[in-house]
Amino acid sequence: MFYLINDRTGEWAHxxxxxxxxxxxxxxxxxxxxxxxxxxxxxxxxNFGPDWRVDE
Structure with a gap:
């Protein structure tokens, strides 16, 4: 599974x-x-800014 995580806050997109x-x-x-x-x-x-990346 893949998720979208914010590198700055450590939170995932809901x-x-x-x-x-x-x-x-x-x-x-x-x-x-x-x-x-x-x-x-x-x-x-x-739909997200540069602080976000796809993570496994």
Missing amino acids: KDSIGEHDGKTTKDYLEAACFEDYSEASDYSQ
Whole structure:
């Protein structure tokens, strides 16, 4: 599984988040947005700023 994590805060994008602007993050990986493959996660990451990266 792939996740989107913020390198500055250590939080993951929340599964209900549509982008960085909505401020929905989580420290609980069970509530994090997750993706089957890197490509899908990478597409999702386009809605987030440079502090965010795809992580396995």
